Amino acid sequence: MSRVIVNNIKDFNLDHIFDCGQCFRWERKPDGSYTGIAFGKVVNMKLIAADEVKMEKHFKDSISSNASIVLNNVHFERSGKSLLIDNCTSDDFEAIWRDYLDLDRDYAAIKSQLSANDPVMAEAIIHGQGIRILKQDLWETIVSFIISQNNNIPRIKGCIENLAKTFGQPVGEYEGRTYYSIPGPEVLASLTETDLGPVKLGYRSKYLIETGKTICGHGLPEKEEQLASLCGVGPKVASCIKLFGMGQQDSFPVDVWVRRVMHQLYNIPESDIKAMSTYARKHFGALGGFAQQYLFYYIRENSK
DNA sequence: TCGCAGGTGGTCG
DNA sequence: CGACCACCTGCG
Numbered sequence: 001m002s003r004v005i006v007n008n009i010k011d012f013n014l015d016h017i018f019d020c021g022q023c024f025r026w027e028r029k030p031d032g033s034y035t036g037i038a039f040g041k042v043v044n045m046k047l048i049a050a051d052e053v054k055m056e057k058h059f060k061d062s063i064s065s066n067a068s069i070v071l072n073n074v075h076f077e078r079s080g081k082s083l084l085i086d087n088c089t090s091d092d093f094e095a096i097w098r099d100y101l102d103l104d105r106d107y108a109a110i111k112s113q114l115s116a117n118d119p120v121m122a123e124a125i126i127h128g129q130g131i132r133i134l135k136q137d138l139w140e141t142i143v144s145f146i147i148s149q150n151n152n153i154p155r156i157k158g159c160i161e162n163l164a165k166t167f168g169q170p171v172g173e174y175e176g177r178t179y180y181s182i183p184g185p186e187v188l189a190s191l192t193e194t195d196l197g198p199v200k201l202g203y204r205s206k207y208l209i210e211t212g213k214t215i216c217g218h219g220l221p222e223k224e225e226q227l228a229s230l231c232g233v234g235p236k237v238a239s240c241i242k243l244f245g246m247g248q249q250d251s252f253p254v255d256v257w258v259r260r261v262m263h264q265l266y267n268i269p270e271s272d273i274k275a276m277s278t279y280a281r282k283h284f285g286a287l288g289g290f291a292q293q294y295l296f297y298y299i300r301e302n303s304k
Numbered sequence: 305t306c307g308c309a310g311g312t313g314g315t316c317g
Numbered sequence: 318c319g320a321c322c323a324c325c326t327g328c329g
Contacts, residue, residue: 021310145310152309155327202325207312234312255310296310 013130141245188212207232
């Protein structure tokens with residue numbers, strides 16, 4: 001089983017990344033690592049201090065063997081950490097995970113820009129300093145966020161796993177568990193609401209079937225209008241799809257949590273979604289999506 | 305029992 | 318247009 005070690009990792013925290021509401025298929029392990037699936041690959045990720053890599057003998061051994069690869073062979077820095085990706089080849093890392101984890105983006109610069117002249121945002125950023133916006137598969141993002149509407153996170157996760165297990169394909173195993181892909185649009189288009197009953201999507205079943213059919217006919221959405229025309233995709237879900245699945249990092253999804261936090265921190269009336277979008281466009285601009293994630297994580301953290 | 309959870313589509317005025 | 322309101326499901 002191969003493994004990749006990526007050195008000099010900064011502005012990166014697995015809890016922040018996987019618990020800021022952008023993805024639903026990663027599970028936290030007791031050791032603080034996360035196992036999950038994306039783009040048809042199952043991996044486990046663990047972040048460790050750089051000097052731990054040096055000190056742990058078995059890592060030394062595995063690094064010197066062919067089973068493991070050290071990338072970005074930068075000198076170990078005290079400031080940076082190392083990311084261990086287990087069940088991953090160097091080819092997979094370059095083809096999938098580097099981009100997925102947004103590793104080539106300078107988050108320090110984003111944070112300092114957002115913090116300037118905004119002490120409230122600076123405070124929020126301290127709490128979610130290791131957030132990264134994952135670049136997820138578009139189709140999966142569409143399915144996930146249609147399911148997410150008027151729903152809670154544990155149940156969203158359950159629905160997605162049910163859907164994958166019932167109608168997806170087995171794509172890999174890790175520690176004895178089989179992982180399944182999200183069924184494609186052609187699969188959903190072929191199903192009836194009765195077929196989807198066991199998945200427990202409720203009234204969202206119809207949305208997924210309709211969206212599957214639309215995408216089979218017109219292909220994946222490339223523009224705002226195509227996205228908005230999908231069944232079950234309103235303004236909020238569309239913003240999430242743009243941000244997490246289409247690389248539009250200026251997108252600023254306003255959900256109940258963002259409404260709460262924008263009211264608390266910027267004193268905007270809690271019902272005025274339009275005012276919040278306008279505020280975000282004006283003050284966060286191209287960094288709207290990052291700002292949204294820091295605010296979201298902050299308010300969620302505060303209300304626990 | 306009932307409200308709520310990362311909203312949306314449909315139906316009014 | 319903008320303001321309601323029903324809606325699957327599971328949990329406290």
